Amino acid sequence: MKISRRLLFIAGLFSAAAFARQPDPPGQVRAGEKPVNEAYLFAHMTHSDYGRLYYSVSLDGLHWHRLNAGKRITDDYRGHPDIARGPDGTYYIAGNESDASPTINIWSSRDLIEWKRYSEYTPDLKSTPGYSQALQRIGAPKLFFDEASKRFVMTWHTPHLEGTPEDSERYWASQRTLYVTSSDLKQFSAPPQRLFDWDMGTIDVFIRHAEGKYWTIIKDETYPTLDWVTGKTIRIAHSDSLLGPYKDLSAPISPNFREAPMLIPSPDGKVWYLYYEQYPGVSYGLSVASSLAGPWYQISGYTFFQDWDKYALPAKVRHGAMITLSRKQYDALVQRFGIEKSSD
Numbered sequence: 001m002k003i004s005r006r007l008l009f010i011a012g013l014f015s016a017a018a019f020a021r022q023p024d025p026p027g028q029v030r031a032g033e034k035p036v037n038e039a040y041l042f043a044h045m046t047h048s049d050y051g052r053l054y055y056s057v058s059l060d061g062l063h064w065h066r067l068n069a070g071k072r073i074t075d076d077y078r079g080h081p082d083i084a085r086g087p088d089g090t091y092y093i094a095g096n097e098s099d100a101s102p103t104i105n106i107w108s109s110r111d112l113i114e115w116k117r118y119s120e121y122t123p124d125l126k127s128t129p130g131y132s133q134a135l136q137r138i139g140a141p142k143l144f145f146d147e148a149s150k151r152f153v154m155t156w157h158t159p160h161l162e163g164t165p166e167d168s169e170r171y172w173a174s175q176r177t178l179y180v181t182s183s184d185l186k187q188f189s190a191p192p193q194r195l196f197d198w199d200m201g202t203i204d205v206f207i208r209h210a211e212g213k214y215w216t217i218i219k220d221e222t223y224p225t226l227d228w229v230t231g232k233t234i235r236i237a238h239s240d241s242l243l244g245p246y247k248d249l250s251a252p253i254s255p256n257f258r259e260a261p262m263l264i265p266s267p268d269g270k271v272w273y274l275y276y277e278q279y280p281g282v283s284y285g286l287s288v289a290s291s292l293a294g295p296w297y298q299i300s301g302y303t304f305f306q307d308w309d310k311y312a313l314p315a316k317v318r319h320g321a322m323i324t325l326s327r328k329q330y331d332a333l334v335q336r337f338g339i340e341k342s343s344d
Contacts, residue, residue: 025288025299025310027266027273028060036269037061039330041112042262042313043073043081043093044320047281053077053093053115054317055337057330061264061273062286062311068337070314074115077107080260082206082321084143087150092118092185094141094154104141104154106185112329113336119186125158127191128178133160139175140319143185144207146242153242154188155179155195157203157221169223173201177218179243196246204260204319208292213238215292216246217261217274224256234261234276236292253287253296260319281318286311314340 029035042056042064053074055067067073079095086092091109108118125134141156158178163171178192196202201221208215215238224231233252239245254261258276266273274287274296283302289295301311325333 022300022307022310025062025266025271025273025286026290027268027271027288028062029267035267037265037267037324038327039325040064040264040322041083041325041330041333042317042320042322043083045081045318046070047316047318050318051078051080051095051098053081054320055333056314056317057325057333057339059330060267064311064313064317066314066340067333069340073337076117077115079105080140080142080204080319082140082142083112083323084145084152085323086145086152086185087147092143092152094143096138096141099137099139101138102136104138104156106143112325112333121154121180121188123178123180123188123192124190125178125192128158128194129191131158131160131176131178131194134158134176134178135160135162140204142204142206142321146207146209148209149242150183151242152182152185153179153207154182154185155205155207157205172203173222175201175203175221177202177205181243193243195244198249206261206263207242208263209242210292213240213292214242214244214246215239217263218249219259219261220252232257232259234258234274234287236294238292250294253294254285254298258285262320262322264322264324275322277319281316284311284313284317 040058040061052072056064058064078097083093093107096104103120103122106119107115109115139157144153157175159174161170161174177195179195180188182188202218203221204219218235220230220235222228222231230252234254235250237246237249254276260277262275264273272289286299287296299310300308
């Protein structure tokens with residue numbers, strides 16, 4: 001009888017585990033409650049069509065669905081999508097033909113549906129103070145509009161060393177983040193400036209203002225070793241001023257070999273969701289915190305077990321930007337492009 005009871009007890013444990021539901025991420029709203037942030041847009045590229053513009057959307061910031069039957073939103077755009085909203089509600093997106101192209105292109109849209117060429121900017125990279133050795137490379141231009149100063153800041157990364165067969169990583173470790181400012185995205189400050197004075201590679205950097213400070217979300221681009229364990233991770237720093245100096249560079253928020261971070265507030269506005277790509281196009285990770293200063297922890301996803309997967313993105317999506325939308329904007333995008341629901 002003791003053996004039978006023990007077997008029944010063990011069987012009960014396995015049965016309970018099979019049907020247990022893991023805790024959901026914080027930041028969601030209860031049924032019937034109105035969210036602070038009603039919807040979200042993920043403007044991204046894909047693994048098979050790198051550098052082109054695609055859309056996915058979400059109502060909870062966790063579960064994302066393709067728009068436009070997985071087709072391009074426009075054939076004109078090229079780059080690493082990043083979207084900023086200007087003071088009059090116009091949206092702007094920056095890009096470039098390739099890292100070797102000398103020109104940054106900017107498009108504008110009133111509704112996120114139709115994009116048109118707005119301006120272009122060709123920085124004199126070698127005129128950057130203290131960075132005359134800059135190579136002709138412009139990586140992942142990004143935009144931020146600062147409400148306090150009514151200025152846009154455009155950032156990108158530029159290296160100063162070519163790779164070699166013996167050391168291809170020195171090219172990436174030599175990346176430094178540069179910026180210019182503008183009041184209208186037609187005239188730009190000159191010359192470009194370095195955003196950080198750190199002697200470390202940084203790419204995919206963007207700026208946000210929250211919690212009374214300015215924050216830079218950064219990919220630490222040095223290759224990870226025992227001497228540089230933070231390499232190829234997402235980190236964060238803050239400043240009291242828009243253009244720095246940025247300080248208190250955090251420990252890694254992500255595992256190694258992650259890039260292209262994206263930051264959105266949760267539906268209830270109390271939590272931050274930070275996405276990042278495990279490259280090359282393997283999956284996305286998600287870290288969560290109640291404050292940008294942390295602590296951050298990772299949410300379970302991409303396990304292919306429904307109870308464990310607390311977020312989901314369409315397969316083969318790559319680098320991009322996430323922004324908040326109103327429900328009216330969300331509905332307009334879905335009506336215009338159509339939405340692809342998951343088969344779960």
